Amino acid sequence: MVEPVKSSPLPAADADPGPKYSETATRILDAAEGLFVELGLEATSLRLITQNAAVNLAAVNYHFRSKDALFEAVFARRFAPWARECLRELDALEAKVAAGKAVLDVEAVMMCYVRPALALSKDPSGGGALFVRLFSRVLVENHRQVRETLSRDWGHLVARYTLALGRALPQLSSDEVAWRLHLGLSVMFHAFAGNDILKLFGRSAVSARDPDLIVKHVVPFVVAGMSAPNGRHPAA
Amino acid sequence: MVEPVKSSPLPAADADPGPKYSETATRILDAAEGLFVELGLEATSLRLITQNAAVNLAAVNYHFRSKDALFEAVFARRFAPWARECLRELDALEAKVAAGKAVLDVEAVMMCYVRPALALSKDPSGGGALFVRLFSRVLVENHRQVRETLSRDWGHLVARYTLALGRALPQLSSDEVAWRLHLGLSVMFHAFAGNDILKLFGRSAVSARDPDLIVKHVVPFVVAGMSAPNGRHPAA
DNA sequence: CCACCATTCAAACAACTGTTTTAAACGTAC
């Protein structure tokens, strides 16, 4: 359980490092993370968490207020740095475009999502890969608290992607841009999360979970989907 | 709670009608369905179910063996007819193709999924729309029992789609066909389930849940994505 | 050394969980 050395090439002076946790709190967060992903919030008991973390039961309510607050902390610990990286990617792209050193096309915008997601999936501590799956649980389980935090603190992130994609697809209405972003992010999100419907049927020929392989297949798919000609409804 | 009249134009002689439930059992299934979707399996207590269904607590263990078996029954009640409809679509398409009355292209194959999914979403009882969301819960919550049932009884359904898509995309390797099917089904599945990531951030410009609107936008996206030129990895 | 703080610990709290049991009522078919 050695903390990985921060390897970001640019320290990003304005980055809020976020709260620091004691060793006990960190052990709780790590244990809870894995269990929440595997079993879900409701099916994971505090006793199982503290047992896996080798800490006392009361430590959870001491360091975090409640089980729900613990879940929020587990989520926020990974989400905030990731979202900041997404913003940095968008900033970098727009700076390059402004300087005439890059073109703002669909692929460039999508790579601003793919690169942070790929970095997460390859996080050597394994926590990043867990987080992606945790995120998809949040999506379908619809946790009220997390949803409020996301829309309050990170709504502008979505706005940034929407704006950039709109510039890359000027021939589409803003309505259609929103749909393309919705669909495109959906594929990538669930691809990285490993939410494989075919696997449910025991018939997934998609080989395992190599993040680079995911990128290789998902990027052409999404770029083509997003760049599709204007939607006309095919005969049902 | 009036049972909708079966409106299938073709009775499909070989269709297994599945188990019939008493009125009490049906009321339990209906109440459980809504609660499982909204709260999840673990967070839904039998007492809440029986209270919503206005039946006695013991009725659950009488009609279904256990809570887990009830969940399976809730899932199977909607899944089986839907999967049979998918098979019927594939049969019909292949018959048409064999007779020279249709071409086996990507869109035709995908419509064999879209039409049943659309019918579900428009189910006037509302149960179909609930089921799609329940299905996505099963996907991320990874219920062992349901997974076993699906791979045992319905694995061939996936094989059928894979085969058909492979014929529609003869220039792709079977590996790439599997990836395209995985990604394409993923978009459609989560689109119909309403798993909207942008909504999590409170910034979904995607107007509501009109199933026809979903089809209108998702079909061109998926067809384009699936028909994308062979994947080469763009520079990270 | 003592006081102070944060932390840990075992124990207990009331509430809720799925499930079972016992009993009594209901309608229908033989």
Next chain:
DNA sequence: GTACGTTTAAAACAGTTGTTTGAATGGTGG
């Protein structure tokens, strides 16, 4: 009428849940 499958009712079962309590512990600064 008697038997049977169904349903209701109320109660109890043994476990587990999140949370709280109060005492014990540990190290740091005065």
